[in-house]
Amino acid sequence: MNNQFRLNGGLPKIGIRPTIDGRIRGVRESLEKQTMDMAMRAAKLIEENLRHASGEMVECVIADSCIGGVAEAARCEEKFQREGVGVSLTVTPCWCYGTETIDMNGLRPKAIWGFNGTERPGAVYLAAAVAGHDQMGLPVFSIYGKDVQDSGDESIPEDVVSKILLFVRAGIALATMKDLSYLSVGSVSMGIAGSVIDPGFFNDYLGMRNEYVDMSEISRRIEEGIFDPVEYEKALAWVKENCIEGPDFNDDDHKWSREKLDSDWEFVIKMTLIFRDLMVGNERLRELGFGEEAEGHNAIVAGFQGQRQWTDYRPNGDFLETMLNTSFDWNGIREAYVVATENDSLNGVPMLFGHLLTSSALIFSDVRTYWSPEAVERVSGYKLEGKAKNGIIHLINSGSTTLDGTGQQTDNNGNPSMKPFWDVTDEDVTNCLEATEFCPADAGYFRGGGFSSRFVTKGQMPVTMSRINIIKGLGPVLQIAEGYTVELPKEAHDILDLRTNPTWPTTWFAPKLTGEGAFKDVYSVMNTWGANHGAISYGHIGDQLITLAAMLRIPVAMHNVEEERIFRPKAWSAYGSQHLEGADYRACQTYGPLYKK
DSSP: OBOOOOSTTOOOEEEEEEBOOOOTTTTHHHHHHHHHHHHHHHHHHHHHHOBOTTSOBOOEEEOSSOBOSHHHHHHHHHHHHHHTEEEEEEEESSOOOHHHHSOOOTTSOEEEEEOOOSSSOHHHHHHHHHHHHHHHTOOOEEEOOSSOOOTTOOOOOHHHHHHHHHHHHHHHHHHHHTTOEEEEESSOSTTOGGGSOOHHHIIIIIOOEEEEEOTHHHHHHHHTTOSOHHHHHHHHHHHHHHOEEOOOOSOGGGOOOHHHHHHHHHHHHHHHHHHHHHHHOOHHHHHTTOHHHHHOOOEEEEEEOOTTTTTTTSOOSHHHHHHHTSSEETTEEBOOOOEEETTOHHHHHHHHHHHHHHSSOOEEEEEEEEEOHHHHHHHHSOOOOGGGTTOEEEEEOSSOBOGGGGOOEEOTTSOEEOOOGGGOOHHHHHHHHHTOEEEEOOTTTOTTOOEEEEOBOOSSOEEEEEEEEEETTTEEEEEEEEEEEEOOOHHHHHHHHTTSOTTSOEEEEEEOOOSSGGGSSHHHHHHHOOSSEEEEEESOOHHHHHHHHHHHTOOEEEOOOOGGGOOOOGGGGGGOSSOHHHHHHHHHHHHOOTTOO
């Protein structure tokens, strides 16, 4: 199992800043141990509970001394810069000198945990330091336990634990993306606005580079043999043994010959190897004499245009997208890549968000059809029930639907799941593959051939659908819908599924309803969704997405996350405490893109 970060630049660390009352001769001395112990407990909490998406445990860096004034704050910052700290958590049980001790790095997500105890005024410092942050335009997350603790209490209350881990998880995602790349292979697919790559969005909001490669580079590498031939033979044998070829649903005049199908399998496997090498490089290519190609583009996320300039005469990219987005392949179990079909970068980005937050693979789907209970019953005779009783949304797409999305992986209780790769078992891999067919391409869509995965996602998985849209005059906005996958009886599923394309994978999605706004009913969710695609994460992670979006200054346009789960910088409350969606917009507009010069 491979759990090594495969990109250049290293992984961000978490900086812990123990701040203290700087008055020596009785005050500071009495607080040194308590303050540093608090920092060590916070570091232990983080390191024991969080991993990077690549599998490595998160590493914390603690300041060499407690920070009682600006000189010690500067020494701490120098250490953080040297150690590659991307997120900072300040902790204190007492009063400290506010603006002299805070983290002044404007690009680093930051939070302060003020111990709720009556012996020393940690809450007073928290309030003063937050006010200083707000006045200087440095948003900070405020963490303050609900219940008073005794000064010697070394436990961390559950509400504090929840906020620390939520903050750090989102901060790691932000810091990991910085200076990495979105690789655009090809250009705009069929006029899809999300595949019109906006470098201003990537540079200003995410701190990422944009890299561009024409699709002809894939043809060149295939024709000139610029891939590892040993791995290719290994992959070909694995695919023949493990990937089930499904039925050809084309009419008799357009069915593919056996010779064409065999040739397509060889071609799409080579495409997969080459696309991965374009993203992250491959030292094996250097050994083969291709030093430039060995470097890759340091891409943490990529997109493939495919349609139509490629797919009108070449096998499609469905297999490469599916396999790269899956947490295993012929080399074994490994971290999933993040690849957006149709080069839809604005769906690729929330796929990346979800991957970094959950360490799991992401489903890419068309948000295809809203099925009301009445329409389902009229067409199939089946009356929707359970979580599906208010209607369902058909999520289906030919391209990058990860095999993890079958739901054939199971959690510790035997429930359908999509797991971090380090928890995926060989049995999970077998079950995902056995639940999937790879159907010859629909010749009407894909004149060049290829294969699309076909499966039905198991029901009862908690999932979160998200999407970035860019609105002229406003900028990027994030949409979020938490809900559940559901299963239909096979007879009903087949009737509904055959009304679209039977060669593609299906996920039936029932969003959580609130009775208000975009979540008044399922129709309103579908009708309010801002584009034709959605990124689907395992778990209800809307709160994590909201925290990350606030760090990036991206407002959230719709969500169904309970208010008590929402955690944003304290300054957001100054923009209105009654209507939080409007306050979020005003705060993001005021602070502007995180990385804009």
